[in-house]
Amino acid sequence: MDPASALKSIVASLFFISETAIYCGFGHVIVQQSERLANSAFSCNWPDGNARFKRSVLIFMLRASQPLEITVGKTYSLSRQTLLQVLNGAYALFNMLYRLNSTK
Numbered sequence: 001m002d003p004a005s006a007l008k009s010i011v012a013s014l015f016f017i018s019e020t021a022i023y024c025g026f027g028h029v030i031v032q033q034s035e036r037l038a039n040s041a042f043s044c045n046w047p048d049g050n051a052r053f054k055r056s057v058l059i060f061m062l063r064a065s066q067p068l069e070i071t072v073g074k075t076y077s078l079s080r081q082t083l084l085q086v087l088n089g090a091y092a093l094f095n096m097l098y099r100l101n102s103t104k
Helices: 003-035 037-043 051-064 080-102
Strands: none
Touching (some): 003 037, 037 051
């Protein structure tokens, strides 16, 4: 494998990994913030509100008790664990290709 094609494949994989890292990072932040929604709603001054407001806060807290999960293609959820799986898979693939190429 010539150095130009090796450099091209490394740069392309870095772009792919950086795009995946951006999406997984934002997905993780959104999931973390959704987990804090019920606590934030409970911390508001809801006991002093009218009955309609109390009912609305109760419905909101019940809905927010289930954390948000962003999925890609209905198979993978965006999180730090997904990013680590992608990085480990990419490293294993590059290592295998390097070993196969170096034995020739």
